[in-house]
Amino acid sequence: xxxxxxxxxxxxxxxxxxxxxxxxxxxxxxxxxxxxxxxxxxxxxxxxxxxxxxxxxxxxxxxxxxxxxxxxxxxxxxxxxxxxxxxxxxxxxxxxxxxxxxxxxxxxxxxxxxxxxxxxxxxxxxxxxxxxxxxxxxxxxxxxxxxxxxxxxxxxxxxxxxxxxxxxxxxxxxxxxxxxxxxxxxxxxxxxxxxxxxxxxxxxxxxxxxxxxxxxxxxxxxx
Numbered sequence: 223x224x225x226x227x228x229x230x231x232x233x234x235x236x237x238x239x240x241x242x243x244x245x246x247x248x249x250x251x252x253x254x255x256x257x258x259x260x261x262x263x264x265x266x267x268x269x270x271x272x273x274x275x276x277x278x279x280x281x282x283x284x285x286x287x288x289x290x291x292x293x294x295x296x297x298x299x300x301x302x303x304x305x306x307x308x309x310x311x312x313x314x315x316x317x318x319x320x321x322x323x324x325x326x327x328x329x330x331x332x333x334x335x336x337x338x339x340x341x342x343x344x345x346x347x348x349x350x351x352x353x354x355x356x357x358x359x360x361x362x363x364x365x366x367x368x369x370x371x372x373x374x375x376x377x378x379x380x381x382x383x384x385x386x387x388x389x390x391x392x393x394x395x396x397x398x399x400x401x402x403x404x405x406x407x408x409x410x411x412x413x414x415x416x417x418x419x420x421x422x423x424x425x426x427x428x429x430x431x432x433x434x435x436x437x438x439x440x441x442x443x444x445x
Contacts, residue, residue, distance in 0.1 A: 237420025239369030313340030
């Protein structure tokens with residue numbers, strides 16, 4: 223099986239893939255740990271997932287310097303929010319902050335493609351997907367990065383109703399149980415690793431629910 227060189231920018235030094243799935247009372251955020259540029263693997267153990275608040279986690283793919291700069295800005299603004307309000311941001315509030323931060327730089331955008339996942343004020347799972355200039359949407363699942371063109375059709379096949387007229391969506395959460403969502407994430411990454419040269423080495427999975435945050439890992443192809 224031939225692996226493909228995805229249509230990814232030569233300025234990108236952190237390809238790979240990020241996925242998030244929201245459920246009734248949980249959110250799963252996952253990303254591979256390979257950081258590469260062109261045909262060179264810089265490191266096989268780099269985390270693309272950043273905890274922004276107790277109930278908000280962001281996974282990012284794109285230019286490494288821009289991703290780190292964006293994370294630092296969000297951390298600073300979240301700290302200011304905590305001092306002013308004596309509490310942490312909710313995931314929807316963090317989603318709006320991320321959108322504003324990206325839109326503020328829209329004329330020279332951060333080369334970062336993000337997916338934000340967590341729990342809302344009612345304890346329901348939520349996923350927000352973004353473009354580079356801050357346009358965002360709350361969805362049940364999302365994929366970003368060089369492997370997203372392979373992963374998104376798979377997720378659509380498994381999770382999207384054939385027609386919104388036949389099965390109108392009740393809310394943005396998927397009907398999967400937490401265990402089913404984790405298994406699906408593992409399956410889509412195992413599949414993407416076969417075709418995308420930027421995705422591989424190891425899969426990091428972060429699960430957010432009422433009990434808190436936990437991490438799981440799974441080995442992927444290393445070639």
